[in-house]
Amino acid sequence: MSGFGPFETLAALAPQEPPLADARASITDGNLDDGIVREPTRRRLEELPKAHLHLHFTGSMRHGTLLELAERDGHRLPEALVEDWPPQLSGADEKGWFRFQRLYDVARSVLRTEDDVRRLVREAAEDDKRDGSRWLEIQVDPSGYAARFGGVTAFTDLVLDAVRESSRDVGVGMAVVIAANRTRHPLDARTLARLAGQYAGRGVVGFGLSNDERRGSTRDFGGAFRIAERAGLLLAPHGGELLGAESARLCVEELHADRLGHGIRAVEDPALLDLIVSRGIALEVCPVSNVALGVYSDLTSVPLPELMAAGATIALGADDPLLFGSRLAGQYATMRAAHELNDVQLADLARSSIRASGAGDEDRSAWLGEIDDWLGQ
Numbered sequence: 001m002s003g004f005g006p007f008e009t010l011a012a013l014a015p016q017e018p019p020l021a022d023a024r025a026s027i028t029d030g031n032l033d034d035g036i037v038r039e040p041t042r043r044r045l046e047e048l049p050k051a052h053l054h055l056h057f058t059g060s061m062r063h064g065t066l067l068e069l070a071e072r073d074g075h076r077l078p079e080a081l082v083e084d085w086p087p088q089l090s091g092a093d094e095k096g097w098f099r100f101q102r103l104y105d106v107a108r109s110v111l112r113t114e115d116d117v118r119r120l121v122r123e124a125a126e127d128d129k130r131d132g133s134r135w136l137e138i139q140v141d142p143s144g145y146a147a148r149f150g151g152v153t154a155f156t157d158l159v160l161d162a163v164r165e166s167s168r169d170v171g172v173g174m175a176v177v178i179a180a181n182r183t184r185h186p187l188d189a190r191t192l193a194r195l196a197g198q199y200a201g202r203g204v205v206g207f208g209l210s211n212d213e214r215r216g217s218t219r220d221f222g223g224a225f226r227i228a229e230r231a232g233l234l235l236a237p238h239g240g241e242l243l244g245a246e247s248a249r250l251c252v253e254e255l256h257a258d259r260l261g262h263g264i265r266a267v268e269d270p271a272l273l274d275l276i277v278s279r280g281i282a283l284e285v286c287p288v289s290n291v292a293l294g295v296y297s298d299l300t301s302v303p304l305p306e307l308m309a310a311g312a313t314i315a316l317g318a319d320d321p322l323l324f325g326s327r328l329a330g331q332y333a334t335m336r337a338a339h340e341l342n343d344v345q346l347a348d349l350a351r352s353s354i355r356a357s358g359a360g361d362e363d364r365s366a367w368l369g370e371i372d373d374w375l376g377q
């Protein structure tokens, strides 16, 4: 597969097609129900400069690469990753999440050599670059690869080297967020936080916490996050996706989150949303992922306009394109179609993503200027 145009992603979400088709038609026609003919939106979203802050390492793999690596090693993939791709998923219950996790593990298992890792990172950079990304933070839990690649430190070194190389060759800023797994022991998270801290300023910009929000106790990971905080890393735990606002609140209060992985369900608690807005905590909103995992029934139900109206800092992200079938520009395209966002609003989202990133001040202000240029076209 050679990348994703903005509306190919809609086709990948066939079950939600009716409301989307309607939204898309009204935009294409420039003719909404109120009878006022508006100028159709024309600026290309792939040309809108933006930052990508929520992309998982394995989940960033191209589908074609998965098929190729599996075939190379005689590795039989489940139909959901071949003929039936992208898979029908639901994270609404533990069984659905287990299925998601199992497919993720299958995908991880095809990465066998250092070259595979370098290829994955390079292709993630290329795909992001094509989608207008100026800065990509790729999130990885090195413990998932430690056994095959000589330990967490050796694997982290490999990823960071691949990131440096790809960033230079592809021409997109890149950094790593090291994420602990909340289904493992909090002491493992402390080990990873120390590791992340050792690489602060050398390619690692953040520390996260991922996997099934319903498992483990957020509070128990406070120690790991204090270590990462002292190292000056951005703190970006997942929260407020599969569980509601209370889980997002715990990430804010107990983990001192600078950004929330998803965080979308903070919208369910206006007081929490106020707190998030007043502290400038960014929400890494991944709309296509939300729908694929059954958090919302369709893209028009993703409450992005409510978050925008509250003044939240938002960075749209793809989460796991390999499993959800949509990359970075696809998030902007689906939200444009589903919520009839205009280009000024889309530019605001892109600005937010850049401001919430771990990129340097000079780069950020240059990219913000490029967004003004995009709007001025």
Ligand SMILES: [Zn+2]
Pocket: 054, 056, 210, 238, 261, 319
């Ligand atoms: Zn995620």
